[in-house]
Amino acid sequence: EAGVAQSPRYKIIEKRQSVAFWCNPISGHATLYWYQQILGQGPKLLIQFQNNGVVDDSQLPKDRFSAERLKGVDSTLKIQPAKLEDSAVYLCASSRTGRVNTEAFFGQGTRLTVV
């Protein structure tokens, strides 16, 4: 099966600009995660969707970050306006729900540099 697709792979923007990242999960995966991974750190969960509903967004900086998952498939993460500290890799992952096949599959990530 095709893996998790993310685009773009790299993005450089100036502070205060806006940026959007796109994720296409594996077909049939109801759960979708967005993570922020700052260089040298572990992935930090920003938001978790189940189908098109938000399960957890407790660590999403809602004053500047937003995310949506249209029709329970593709998802977009947006930052507006960007700050220097938003420079990181943004990872998208998807998995089946329930208590079998619990593995989460990851995309290759988008490296964002804010200058």
Place this chain on the structure above:
Amino acid sequence: AQTVTQSQPEMSVQEAETVTLSCTYDTSESDYYLFWYKQPPSRQMILVIRQEAYKQQNATENRFSVNFQKAAKSFSLKISDSQLGDAAMYFCAYRSYNTDKLIFGTGTRLQVFP
């Protein structure tokens, strides 16, 4: 809230030797999953091994095995016969049985020397 702690920022091992990476976690849930993921410089996160908390038997996948101590909330990864290709960041992760929330530790960078 659940937390995952990896206290070893870096580890090194010689090729063909054995190395153990440590992980502790905190949760009030009785059922959950634990994982070790590998992240090479390419950034692609790859599953190494998984453990269901309700299973007492430690998981094994070829050269990779875990030591799961539920009461101590400890989940270490043992890599036997280390290979140069094992060099990467290794992340311990916890997944809630109830909510599917998946959280990660801070990672351990493993270096493998010839």
